[in-house]
Amino acid sequence: MDTLSVEKRVQRMDPLVPDTPKEPAKIRTAAYIRVSSLSDEQEGSLDNQKQHYTQLIRSNPEWRMVDLFIDQGKSGTSTVKRPAFNRMMRMARDGELDLILCKSVSRFARNVTDTIDAIRAFKELGVRLVFDKEGIDTADMTSEFILTLLAATAQEESRSTSDNITWAIKRQFEQGKAPYRRKLGYRKGEDGNWEVIEHEARLVRLAYEQAAKGYTAAQIARQFIMRKFKKINGRTDWSATTIRLILRNRDYTGDVICQKYYVDSYLTHQRKVNRGEREKIVLRGHHEPIIEKELFDTVQAVLDKRKKPNERREIVRYPLSSRMTCHCGGTLHRYECRNKVRWRCENQIKSKALCKQTSIEESLIKKVMKEAMMARFRSEKGTYPLGKMAKELSRAISARDVEYNQLRLNLERALLDESLVLFDTDLIGKPNYQEQLDERKQMREEIEQKLKQKEVWRSYLEADHVYREQAINVLETLKGMMEPNDRFYEHWNHTAFLRAWVTRIEILSPMSFRIVWFDGINTEIDLQNGVKWNE
Numbered sequence: 001m002d003t004l005s006v007e008k009r010v011q012r013m014d015p016l017v018p019d020t021p022k023e024p025a026k027i028r029t030a031a032y033i034r035v036s037s038l039s040d041e042q043e044g045s046l047d048n049q050k051q052h053y054t055q056l057i058r059s060n061p062e063w064r065m066v067d068l069f070i071d072q073g074k075s076g077t078s079t080v081k082r083p084a085f086n087r088m089m090r091m092a093r094d095g096e097l098d099l100i101l102c103k104s105v106s107r108f109a110r111n112v113t114d115t116i117d118a119i120r121a122f123k124e125l126g127v128r129l130v131f132d133k134e135g136i137d138t139a140d141m142t143s144e145f146i147l148t149l150l151a152a153t154a155q156e157e158s159r160s161t162s163d164n165i166t167w168a169i170k171r172q173f174e175q176g177k178a179p180y181r182r183k184l185g186y187r188k189g190e191d192g193n194w195e196v197i198e199h200e201a202r203l204v205r206l207a208y209e210q211a212a213k214g215y216t217a218a219q220i221a222r223q224f225i226m227r228k229f230k231k232i233n234g235r236t237d238w239s240a241t242t243i244r245l246i247l248r249n250r251d252y253t254g255d256v257i258c259q260k261y262y263v264d265s266y267l268t269h270q271r272k273v274n275r276g277e278r279e280k281i282v283l284r285g286h287h288e289p290i291i292e293k294e295l296f297d298t299v300q301a302v303l304d305k306r307k308k309p310n311e312r313r314e315i316v317r318y319p320l321s322s323r324m325t326c327h328c329g330g331t332l333h334r335y336e337c338r339n340k341v342r343w344r345c346e347n348q349i350k351s352k353a354l355c356k357q358t359s360i361e362e363s364l365i366k367k368v369m370k371e372a373m374m375a376r377f378r379s380e381k382g383t384y385p386l387g388k389m390a391k392e393l394s395r396a397i398s399a400r401d402v403e404y405n406q407l408r409l410n411l412e413r414a415l416l417d418e419s420l421v422l423f424d425t426d427l428i429g430k431p432n433y434q435e436q437l438d439e440r441k442q443m444r445e446e447i448e449q450k451l452k453q454k455e456v457w458r459s460y461l462e463a464d465h466v467y468r469e470q471a472i473n474v475l476e477t478l479k480g481m482m483e484p485n486d487r488f489y490e491h492w493n494h495t496a497f498l499r500a501w502v503t504r505i506e507i508l509s510p511m512s513f514r515i516v517w518f519d520g521i522n523t524e525i526d527l528q529n530g531v532k533w534n535e
Helices: 040-059 083-093 112-124 143-174 198-212 217-226 240-247 293-306 346-350 362-377 386-422 433-463 465-477 486-492
Strands: 027-035 063-072 099-102 128-131 186-188 194-196 256-258 261-263 271-273 281-283 324-326 332-337 340-345 502-509 512-517 522-526 530-534
Touching: 027 040, 027 083, 040 063, 040 099, 040 386, 063 083, 063 386, 083 112, 083 433, 112 128, 198 217, 198 240, 198 293, 217 240, 217 346, 240 293, 324 332, 332 346, 340 346, 340 362, 362 502, 362 512, 362 522, 386 433, 386 465, 433 465, 433 502
Parallel strands: 027 063, 027 099, 099 128, 324 502
Antiparallel strands: 186 194, 256 281, 261 271, 332 340, 502 512, 512 522, 522 530
């Protein structure tokens, strides 16, 4: 048998694409801004910081602006009630940030534990923090010791400030001065004393007289609604809670009890009822009374007798909580009746005079959501493109940030245009100067309004983040499925799954609904006349 000979050769093949180095990816950069009050001075500081960091990030060719995280009127001693801070942390965990800029350690947090824990968490996620005032970059491993000292100093400053404020308030109480808060029946006079508003005082007296006769707070509220009595905000939607607060307020006797509440810790800022843990100061005859003390005591006895044991209910959030609104503007609340879950308008609960919308079964709401989902996603063959459904959810998240950042850029340009006209010496004094200035101002205000609306929308989407993540994970497990099966419909029948796409539901009538999607598109569902799309 002949043996085949094989000639061994080595052949070089030139690359089709030249081996050119890739451009480094831009550093995804954000800034964290916090102002601790909503005063005009702090508002100015906020605007300055927003402008400074926007220009700083955009002027660096190696950076790409991701977002500005802004907490307004929030204390820095705890991260619990700082939504922007928590959203920033969530985006860092999702791998969407590389660098965060902050004015100072004290703006970041005034709690040593939170500061160090957060910085370590960001470092583990590969996110740098740069503090302008102190010149600290967490990429430097030696910075943590310095940060600990600075955070401890900031915490001590916070404690000292808290002590000074507490002392000043107590001194005012001892001098017979009580803080004034607007309440039905009183206003603050030019001399600082409380003055009676007689037409409002009549409502206070009527509420006490009715309560003394045995009427409940809910019954009194319904009477006030039917008689169209106005609250201090001009509205007539009285609630049992509002009436109860009036009936429990000792200020109407002319006496003021100071320090009814106290802050347990300057770190947590948790407000507690003073049940003897702190000193109370009573200012007797502080102002003109609206009711007699005997009537007040009688009403307290009636309320105490009716009061249920103080069992604090756990607040439960459902997928549709705070996301359904009635055509009257009220929010729908969940309740159970005869083993069925129903949703009822808050205004209808107060009085049918405010809203005549009947309660709606949750099963009907779920049916409406399914109708909308089918209209949007189901193909002609009756299948659901799961990949498309997941992709739309993911795309909406990134599109949200692109639209927001574009609006911020438009606002910068509008502010610049307005400033150029405002200080144009050649234009000042000419007939069309004010007209041009007003035109620029109107453009700027329109963009600011759109930006505010987008910020509200972003807060909705951020709150729904968990629903979207869960839905995307579910769709990943069902990937490749061509026809709907039991596994698909098992999730399809859960409201939480549908909520990933549905941001808000508006009740237009008992059989007509508007679905507001995660991407801002509206769909009107009429269970009698079909589906209508609105961009």
